[in-house]
Amino acid sequence: xxxxxxxxxxxxxxxxxxxxxxxxxxxxxxxxxxxxxxxxxxxxxxxxxxxxxxxxxxxxxxxxxxxxxxxxxxxxxxxxxxxxxxxxxxxxxxxxxxxxxxxxxxxxxxxxxxxxxxxxxxxxxxxxxxxxxxxxxxxxxxxxxxxxxxxxxxxxxxxxxxxxxxxxxxxxxxxxxxxxxxxxxxxxxxxxxxxxxxxxxxxxxxxxxxxxxxxxxxxxxxxxxxxxxxxxxxxxxxxxxxxxxxxxxxxxxxxxxxxxxxxxxxxxxxxxxxxxxxxxxxxxxxxxxxxxxxxxxxxxxxxxxxxxxxxxxxxxxxxxxxxxxxxxxxxxxxxxxxxx
Amino acid sequence: xxxxxxxxxxxxxxxxxxxxxxxxxxxxxxxxxxxxxxxxxxxxxxxxxxxxxxxxxxxxxxxxxxxxxxxxxxxxxxxxxxxxxxxxxxxxxxxxxxxxxxxxxxxxxxxxxxxxxxxxxxxxxxxxxxxxxxxxxxxxxxxxxxxxxxxxxxxxxxxxxx
Numbered sequence: 465x466x467x468x469x470x471x472x473x474x475x476x477x478x479x480x481x482x483x484x485x486x487x488x489x490x491x492x493x494x495x496x497x498x499x500x501x502x503x504x505x506x507x508x509x510x511x512x513x514x515x516x517x518x519x520x521x522x523x524x525x526x527x528x529x530x531x532x533x534x535x536x537x538x539x540x541x542x543x544x545x546x547x548x549x550x551x552x553x554x555x556x557x558x559x560x561x562x563x564x565x566x567x568x569x570x571x572x573x574x575x576x577x578x579x580x581x582x583x584x585x586x587x588x589x590x591x592x593x594x595x596x597x598x599x600x601x602x603x604x605x606x607x608x609x610x611x612x613x614x615x616x617x618x619x620x621x622x623x624x625x626x627x628x629x630x631x632x633x634x635x636x637x638x639x640x641x642x643x644x645x646x647x648x649x650x651x652x653x654x655x656x657x658x659x660x661x662x663x664x665x666x667x668x669x670x671x672x673x674x675x676x677x678x679x680x681x682x683x684x685x686x687x688x689x690x691x692x693x694x695x696x697x698x699x700x701x702x703x704x705x706x707x708x709x710x711x712x713x714x715x716x717x718x719x720x721x722x723x724x725x726x727x728x729x730x731x732x733x734x735x736x737x738x739x740x741x742x743x744x745x746x747x748x749x750x751x752x753x754x755x756x757x758x759x760x761x762x763x764x765x766x767x768x769x770x771x772x773x774x775x776x777x778x779x780x781x782x783x784x785x786x787x788x789x790x791x792x793x794x795x796x797x798x799x800x801x802x803x804x
Numbered sequence: 805x806x807x808x809x810x811x812x813x814x815x816x817x818x819x820x821x822x823x824x825x826x827x828x829x830x831x832x833x834x835x836x837x838x839x840x841x842x843x844x845x846x847x848x849x850x851x852x853x854x855x856x857x858x859x860x861x862x863x864x865x866x867x868x869x870x871x872x873x874x875x876x877x878x879x880x881x882x883x884x885x886x887x888x889x890x891x892x893x894x895x896x897x898x899x900x901x902x903x904x905x906x907x908x909x910x911x912x913x914x915x916x917x918x919x920x921x922x923x924x925x926x927x928x929x930x931x932x933x934x935x936x937x938x939x940x941x942x943x944x945x946x947x948x949x950x951x952x953x954x955x956x957x958x959x960x961x962x963x964x965x966x
Contacts, residue, residue, distance in 0.1 A: 470895045625956055626897040626929035655929040676892060676938070764898040764951030779929050780896075792954070793928040794898040 469508050474701040477502060478512040479544045480523060486548070494530045518553060526631075537719075539691070541589045542614065545719035555616065555733065556726040559608055562588065565606070569669060569685035572615035573633045584619040591724070596687060605698060610691040610707070612718050616729070619680040624674035624711040626740060627682055628793065629779035631656040631670045634684050635734045637728040638666055641753045644724055646712050646732060651753040654772075654781045654797060659753055663706035665689045685709070688725075690714045711761040742777040758803035759783070763795030771803075810834065889939045889958040897928030899948045899960060909950075911961075915943050923961055926954060941965040 469477065480502060485493050502509075513532065516523060520538025532690050537545060543561040549572070565571055568588045579706055590613040590737030593606035604702040606613050618630075635656040642650040642658065642665070651659045658666040669685040689707035697705045699701075708716055736744045738753045749755060761768045770790065780791040816827045817836045824837035854869040893899070901909040911923050922934045923943075933940050948954055 624933070627933070628895060628897070628931040631931050668930070672931055672933045674933070676894065735863045763953055765949070766901070766951075766953060793896040794930075 467501070469504070469511070474508070474512055474515060475489055475688065477504060477508060478515045478519075481509070481512055481532075481536070482516055482537075482544060483548065485523075485532055486537075492529075493532050495532060496530065497632075498532065502733070531617065536719075537786075539609070539715065539717050539719070541591055541718055543744040544592070546589065546722060548719075550723050550726065552585075552726050552730045554583075555730040556585065556723075558583050558585045558586040559584075560586070560588045562590045564592045564594065564612075565590045566595050567593055568613050568615040569671060569683055570595075571598055571619050572619065572683045573671060573673070576617050576683065584615055586617045586619070586727070588615045588617075589613065593687075595785075598686070599799060605701060605705070607692065607696070609692075610696075610709075612686070612688040612689075612722050614686045614722065615641040616684045616686075617696075618684065618733070619739065620679050620682060622679070622737060623677055624672065624679050626778070627672045627674070627679060629740055629777075630682060630684060630733075630750065630773070631668055632669050632741065632779040633732045633744065634686065634729065636748055636751070637725060638668070638688070639684065639726040640728045640732075640747070641721065642666075643751075645716055646708060649711060650751060651657050652748065652751045655779060656721075657753075659710050660706050660708065662753075664701075664704055665708060686725075688721070690718050690721060696722060739776045741775065743781055745775060745777065754759070754781070754797060758800040759797050760793050760796040760800055761797050762793060764772070767791055768795070769800065810836075842900060860888060885962075887963060887965070888944055889937075889941070889965055890956050890964040891923055891935060891963065893926050893932060893935070893954040893958045894961055895926060895928050896932065897926040897931075899950065899952050900925040901946070901950045902961050911943050911946075913943055913946060914927040917941060917943060917963065926960075927959045930938065935960065937961070939963055939965045 478786045481498060484501070495506060495513070499509045500508045513525070514524060518540070520540060522535035524533040524535050526533070541561055546556065546559050546561060560571070562568070562571070568590050572588045575586070575588070592608035593613045596606035596613060606755040620627075632655050635652045635658055638658045639650045639652050642660065643736070646660065647683070649660050651662070653659055655669070656668040657664055666686065671685070672682045673680040673682075689705060691709045694708035694710045708721075732744065741748065752772075755774070756772060758771050759769070768783065770785045772781060773784045773789070774782050776782055776791050780789050780793045781797070782789060812829065813825065813834070814836055817838055824835060826833065827837040903925065905909070911917055911921075917923060917937050917940060919938055919940045920936050923937050924935050926933045926935055941963040943961055944964045947962065948960050950959070954960065
């Protein structure tokens with residue numbers, strides 16, 4: 465009976481304790497009653513409480529009645545924090561929360577490739593990425609403790625040609641989320657850049673594994689600049705990047721933002737599976753950074769000029785040219801300042 | 805430069821596929837020109853094939869005479885075309901032959917590939933779609949240039965299966 469708990473067991477106990485006292489803040493929990501409840505020694509409760517404090521939880525210990533009360537949680541992306549009051553049905557219900565990784569997308573694809581049974585909607589999060597990836601081998605600045613680095617594993621039943629629109633759907637879910645925290649300032653630049661006040665606050669990297677007519681899995685990687693203090697971005701992106709904190713002028717709890725995003729994501733994903741973007745076009749228009757602007761799209765080696773009149777339900781951008789209206793599926797968009 | 809000499813020159817030009825011949829000798833110059841396909845040329849059996857300018861398009865497009873001339877072993881790769889397997893684009897997007905602009909291409913011409921190997925990327929709306937070959941073999945043709953738009957179902961590579 466005197467057996468000491470292993471570190472993993474202690475971690476699990478700490479998580480159980482925090483859930484219990486947090487969910488019942490009116491109730492009285494003494495350390496003794498917690499020991500009884502979880503069938504462990506009193507000392508284990510003390511060690512677990514110390515661990516919680518170490519993680520950054522603020523607890524109040526009343527020496528008189530030996531009761532333990534929850535005060536506040538730290539701004540960390542742990543599975544305990546993510547699962548707490550997560551309202552989704554599927555997305556994020558299976559969480560793998562890491563502190564520091566090379567890239568959450570790498571972990572997600574390794575998992576999805578190796579384990580056929582990894583459930584749809586599994587998420588991988590990290591507090592820091594040492595090699596956050598962007599498109600075309602570019603990197604994503606991922607400093608510790610201030611951003612959200614997330615990958616979602618999806619196993620859709622739709623065909624591979626419908627996969628690209630997922631990037632835009634994700635951007636919309638992100639815009640809806642940021643709009644809850646910072647109303648009226650968020651915009652989407654087609655296809656998937658999310659801007660606050662015209663500066664990039666989030667990046668989306670979607671990766672697909674598919675056979676001819678079937679998607680094996682789809683990984684949506686998302687980096688969100690949340691609590692990066694003003695002036696903390698490296699030189700090469702300092703003019704073009706921003707964080708929510710920079711505009712809101714205060715910190716946001718990342719787990720709260722993440723949970724709100726997962727809920728929005730689930731909602732948009734369900735819509736997408738039914739009708740692609742048909743039900744989202746109106747909202748996409750509302751957030752559009754490019755609507756009615758004259759643009760040049762560089763798509764591989766091709767240059768296409770025109771005025772943006774909207775999106776089609778598969779996510780392509782529709783341009784109005786002198787003689788015709790065309791839809792473009794890929795490319796880098798720049799605004800033609802002289803014409804707009 | 806007497807008449808006999810000139811007649812000889814004319815004969816040479818007529819029998820040749822040369823359009824004009826100019827000769828100078830001892831300060832004299834003579835130029836003989838012929839209109840190769842003209843009716844009065846007389847030399848009607850002058851093979852038109854040798855002078856592409858005058859071939860009617862039907863003749864150029866007709867591959868039959870060439871095939872006859874081709875030795876059996878040389879015609880082998882052409883015959884194989886029917887057995888080649890095409891890697892097709894699963895979506896509308898932009899074709900990229902390499903993982904990033906400064907990286908080496910995934911595959912080159914005549915390179916051996918294994919089934920399941922990534923041969924290119926088709927990008928649409930920033931979704932990087934790694935395209936794999938379903939057969940093992942040799943890359944016989946790369947049908948799309950790097951950075952060009954591709955359509956749904958468009959053939960990207962032709963592979964000669966092992």
